[in-house]
Amino acid sequence: MAFTCARCGSCCRYLGDYLVIEREAAPFEFACCAVSTGTEFTARIDEDKRDLFRDRSFPEAHPRACPFLRPAGPQIVCTIHDTRPVQCRAYRCVILRISRQEGKEIGKVHGTFGLFSDDPGLRAAWDEAVRAVTLTSPDAEEQLQRFLEQKGYRVS
Ligand code: SF4
Ligand code: SF4
Known part of the structure; x- marks a missing residue:
C-alpha cells in the first residue's frame, strides 16, 4: 500500500536516546549518530524549518523525543527531513x-x-x-x- 505519513510525530517522541547530536558543526548543521546502528550522519536543519528548530520549548517539555522534532501547527514535524538518516527514511508505521x-x-x-x-x-x-x-x-x-x-x- 502507498504509505502517507500523517506527521503525528508519535514514532519520533521517544527516540532521543537513539538519535544523538554529537556536536554542532556549523550553523544549523550537526554531526549526529544513529546509536542503534552506530551510523554517523550530518543533519542540516531544513531552511524552511529553522524558526521551528530555534524554539526550544518542545524539546524541553519532551526530553526523550528526537532532538529534531518540533510542532508545526497541528502537526509535529522532522526539522531535518531532507537529511534525516536512512532508518527514518525507511520507516513506515x-x-x-x-x-x-x-x-x-x-x-x-x-x-x-x-x-x-x-x-x-x-x-x-x-x-x-x-x-x-x-x-x-x-x-x-x-x-x-x-x-x-x-x-x-x-x-x-
Ligand atoms: S510515520 Fe510516525 S509521524 Fe508518520 S504517521 Fe506514522 S507515527 Fe506518525
Ligand atoms: S530525524 Fe526526523 S524522522 Fe528521524 S527520529 Fe528525528 S524527527 Fe523523527
Whole structure:
C-alpha cells in the first residue's frame, strides 16, 4: 500500500536516546549518530524549518523525543527531513489497514508485521496469515494482503 505519513510525530517522541547530536558543526548543521546502528550522519536543519528548530520549548517539555522534532501547527514535524538518516527514511508505521467489507476499519499492521486489532476473527486470520507467509520475502506485504482478502477482508 502507498504509505502517507500523517506527521503525528508519535514514532519520533521517544527516540532521543537513539538519535544523538554529537556536536554542532556549523550553523544549523550537526554531526549526529544513529546509536542503534552506530551510523554517523550530518543533519542540516531544513531552511524552511529553522524558526521551528530555534524554539526550544518542545524539546524541553519532551526530553526523550528526537532532538529534531518540533510542532508545526497541528502537526509535529522532522526539522531535518531532507537529511534525516536512512532508518527514518525507511520507516513506515502502518503497512496495511484492514476493514470489514462494509468499510469499518478493524485493524492495522505496523512496519514490523505486528497486528493492532481487538477483533478476534481478524486476529485468528492474521495468525494463519503469518504462518502461511514467509515474512522475510520481498513480497510479504502483497502475500499477506492477498491472504486476508481471500478471508473476506478489505485491505489497503
Ligand atoms: S510515520 Fe506514522 S507515527 Fe510516525 S509521524 Fe508518520 S504517521 Fe506518525
Ligand atoms: S530525524 Fe526526523 S524522522 Fe528521524 S527520529 Fe528525528 S524527527 Fe523523527
